[in-house]
Structures are given as structure tokens and as C-alpha cells.
Amino acid sequence: MTHTGHSPAAAPVVARLSRLDRFLPLWIALAMGVGLLAGRGIPGLGDVLDAVHVDGISLPIALGLLVMMYPVLAKVRYDRLDEVTGDRRLLWSSLVLNWVLGPALMFALAWLFLPDLPEYRTGLIIVGLARCIAMVIIWNDLACGDREAAAVLVALNSMFQVVAFGILGWFYLQVLPGWLGLEQTGLDVNALQIAKSVVIFLGIPLLAGYLTRRLGEKAKGRAWYEGKFLPRIGPAALYGLLFTIVILFALQGDQITSRPLDVARIALPLLVYFAIMWAGSFLLGRGLGMSYERTTTLAFTAAGNNFELAIAVAIATFGISSGQALAGVVGPLIEVPVLVALVYAALYARRRFRAPT
Template identity: 35%
Template sequence: MIRAARKQLAFFERYLTLWVTLCMAVGLACGKMLPSVVHSLRGWELGESSQINLPIAILIWLMITPMMMKVDFGAVRDVGRRPAALVVTLIVNWLVKPFSMAFLTWFFFRFVFSSFIAPAEADQYIAGCIILAAAPCTAMVFVWSHLTDGDPAYTLVQVAVNDLLMLVLFVPIVQYLVTGASSLTIPFAVLLDSVLVFIVIPLAAGAVLRRLLIRKRGRDWFEMEQLPRFAPLTMTALLATLVLLFAFQADNITARWFHVLLIAVPITLQVYLNSSLAYGLMRLLRVNYSIAAPGALIGASNFFELAVATAIALFGPESGAALATVVGVLVEVPVMLSVCAVCNQTRHWFPTPLER
């Protein structure tokens, strides 16, 4: 019996944690050595009193728009063919994940870590973690699905539906949970502006560009030739965003490196909790493995680009909330790779299409 070749991440994604670490080092150095330049960049806003940092906004657009171009929203019409897995994913993403994160962060920062973290800092970290959990993953899910031999068409449907729901659910969930789990008050207008700037604009731009380019040269050319050309742009924008973020947070990070380790604890736990829940429900419903694996991964991974941008808009680039979302970036790859490994080792738990 010939074993299938082991799938691996592309070079950039495989070493994402390393790149983030290098960006952190560069950003910290800039923050400490070029404070006047960093202060000037921090003051540029997208409109007066918008609280949305202009350099970060431009980089987020460059990063997210190519990702949104991968999503075919026409695939949503196929939802009714195999609804069980999608229902599980949506329940975990929107009814379990944000609330479990709110509970875990409240428990750890208010009680377990209370001797290490001041109440005001705890509020910020709780808010950042909730924002992170309320944004289901979009781009990296395709990578995780590939590594677990997931059904690409169904993964596309799950991502498309979650992106559409994010337009209406992200704001009320974040506002409700942050207000309930901390003493912070989130301005509705600023949160809504964040959704418009960081979801609606790149989502619309990606959908329009996808449609125009496919109409011009065809789907095969678009997916096989054009989309890969955007990869360097996305990578560069992501790394530049992280450099700016760490530069903005230089003083916080150097003074609170121990807090980074503490923040990673509830984030890591909620990834395993939600992926296990989704995966277990998929098994209970006898969903095919190729659908169950990416469904569990979508329920665990986060749209950290959106989370970071939203935390910056709400609380500022140097805030504890922004720091918490960055910790999500640091733990994303190694933790999700471990979830992929578990899925690959347990595929025999699920029926094959012929068995159904």
C-alpha cells in the first residue's frame, strides 16, 4: 500500500511563528530607537477622531482583500446539500466560542492570575481575547483544510457563510461580552466603523475583483495563476502590520513580557476546547472526515488580522487589548498544527462516503 505524501505548509506559513517573532524584535527596536517616528505614525487616523490608525488600515486592506478574493460566495447556495456539519460549525463559532473565551479569560485573569495582573490590565486582556474569539478564521482555514485532506468545496462554503454572518454578529457579540466580562465600555460607533473598514470594504473589493478577473480571463487562470501572485503582497502587508504594532507597543511588551505568557494560556485552552467540541459533534452525527476535520478547525482558528485591527481601533495600538490579539498570532500556527495532527491520526473515527 502506497502512503500518500505528507502535506506541509508553504514556506511562509510553516515558519509564521518565527516571522512574527522577528517582526516583534524589529518593531520593539524601532519603538525604542525611533520613538518620535513611531509617535507620528501612531497619530495618523482614518478621518478625524475615527480612532482607526491609517497605516494599519492600509496594510490590513492589502492583507485581507486578496484573501477575500479566494472566497466564492456563490457557493453559499449549496449549503442545503449537507447541512449537519455547517450547523455544528456555526453553533461552535457563534454560540460557544466567544462565550467560552469570555468565561476562560474572566476566570484566569480575575482569579488564577489576579496576583500578577492588575484589574485594569485584566479588563484590557479580556477584551482583546473576546475580540479574537468573535472573529472566525477566513484565510488560514484553507491551509488547515489542505493539511487534513479536507473537502475544499465544503470548506469554501463554511468560510463564505461565516464571513457573511460576521457582518451582522461580530459587533453585538463583542459589545455584549466585553461589557459583561469587564468594566470597559465599547463605543458602538467605533466598533461598527471597524466592521465597515476591516470587513465590508475588503470583502466587497475582493468579491468585485474576483468577479471582474474571472470574467476577463476565466476561473482556471484566476485560481491557478492570478491568486498566487497576490501571496507576496499579503505576506508583506502582514509582516509590516506586525512591525508597526510591536513598535506601537514597545513599552508595554518590554515591561510586560510575562503577561504575554499568561495571555497565551486561555487562548490555547479555548482552541482545544472548541476544536474538540466541534470534532466530537461531527463524529456523533457521522459526518464524513473530509468535512469534519476542516469544520473543527474553523471552530478553533481565529481571524487574527481583523481582531488586531479592531482592538487597535477601539483601544489604541499600545493597549493591552491589542497585545492580547497579537498573542493570538503567536500561538496560532503551533497550536493549529497540533490540532491538524490529531485530526489526521483519528480519521478512522469517521465514515467514508461509501459507508454512508
């Protein structure tokens, strides 16, 4: 990724993106298509890809996620993190959006759109509980959001995820439905497994990014690090993203293509969810007087979900062929193209954005 600073210019923002960034929707559509075709057309491919796991997630997907996150985290200015942690508006807004409004909205939409499909409904609720710690870093970077703020909010979400995921799962699948006279569902969640997932998929690339910047600047200086090294490793983030998408859809392609009507019913509440969460968070950021960069970061960290965790929990609890697992798989099928579109929406809004004085 080769973004050129954060100050708006007269030329359209999108036109200043690299060719790889500019045609990202096309590359993602091709990656999804290749994955779906491979999953359907190559016998036994899914079994091979799923044969080795890292904390419940297929090894190829795990490698793709790590490759995807490392370059962006290597770009973070870790000496500026104290500027973010001092922004109480940003931190509290993110916590409320992610851990109060997000799960509640997904619960409401799941029951509104899928009252007769309990397996899919439960899967969507699980997706709503899994707050994003991976791909949101990519979307935020593409939209020229605040990298340091994204690193802090992702780390904050990760800590809350370890503690809150199981508690909220119990509340939204058992307690609240009981209060409302609705059908209840159990969820077996191991907090230790979630903690391990956070350490692997956030801790490893975060530590690698921090050490790379610290050692690189110490050895060669900041000008070399930011002017020479980062442009070389930057494209690896998108290559990792595309690789992850291909593998993910190859693994689940048969489920997705064999039940198109079910996929459509699951997709509708997801579309509504992403639109409400992103637009509402963006308007909230502006209303609170945040800069474009932090408003964008707030919006993407609130709208994104940790589909890797949601799929892993659904498979572990209900089985790989369950409706809950299918709902988790449909999550990235909808989230990826929608959030790519919202990257362009954010870049469009940026030209008219006036930071507070």
C-alpha cells in the first residue's frame, strides 16, 4: 500500500492510490471467485487445506492473516500511541460501539430477519459478538485512517474479547431470550482458547511490527525505514488479504454455493448491520469533533467483525456442517465487499471533511 500522507488535495483521493489499491474490489472479487470455484471443482481440497490447524483455524488462513497484518503494524508509529490513549472520547466511543451497541444491534437484526431459522440466527449473533482484530487494520489503512489509533483500539478490543465474548454469548443466547420469552441457545466458549487466538493473530504481528520499526530505525534511521523499507513490504498486506480470501472461500465454497437462498437470507441482516454500524460510527466521530483519521478508524473498528473467531466458535460448538457455521462463513462473504465499498465512501467523504480547529 502506497498512500501519500493524510492531507487532502484537489485531485480525487482514490486517483492517488497505487494500482493494487485502486482496483482492490476487482482483485477481491476474483479472489472470492477463485476460492469458490476451487472449493467446488477440486475434490478433497477443503480436507487438505483444513488438515492442519492453528488454534482452531486452518493453517493457510492463519499464515495469510499474519502476512496481512504485519506490514500495517510495521507502519505504526509506536512513539505516538500515548496521543491516542489520552483521547478518552475515542476510547469510550469505541468501547460502547463495539461491546454495547454492536452485539445488541446484531441480536435485534438476527431475530427480526431470521425468526424462523434458529441456527442461522445463532450464527449471526455469534458474529456480532466477535469484534474485529484483524482485517479492520487493512480497511483502516486503505481509507487513510489513524494507524496508531487503530492499533490501540484493536488491542483494546482484543483484551475485552477475552473477557467479554463468553459472558455476552451467555447473555444474548440464553439470558436475554429468556427475559423476552424467546428461544434459548447454549454456547460453549473457552476463554483460554480466545486468549490464545488473540496472542497468535494479534500479538505475533504486533510484536513483529514493533520490533521491525524499533530495530530498523535504530540501524538505518527513520527516513530510510519509512522511505525505503515500508514501501517494499507494504504490498504484502494486500497479497495476504487476497490469499486469505481465496483459502477461506475454497474451504467453505461448497456450503455457500449449495445453499444460495439461505445465503441470501443471512446476507440481508448483515448488510443492514454493516451499514448502520459504519455510518452511525462515522457520524458519531464527526459529531464529537474528531479528525477525519480518527473518525474513520472509529467507524471501521466498530463495523468490522472477527469472522475467524466466529467461525471457529461455531464449528467447535455446533459442527462444521451446522447452520451456525454457515452464518459465520457468510459473514466475510458480505463483510469483505461491503467494507471495501465503505473504504471508497470514506475516501470520498474525506475530500469534504473539515477537521476541527
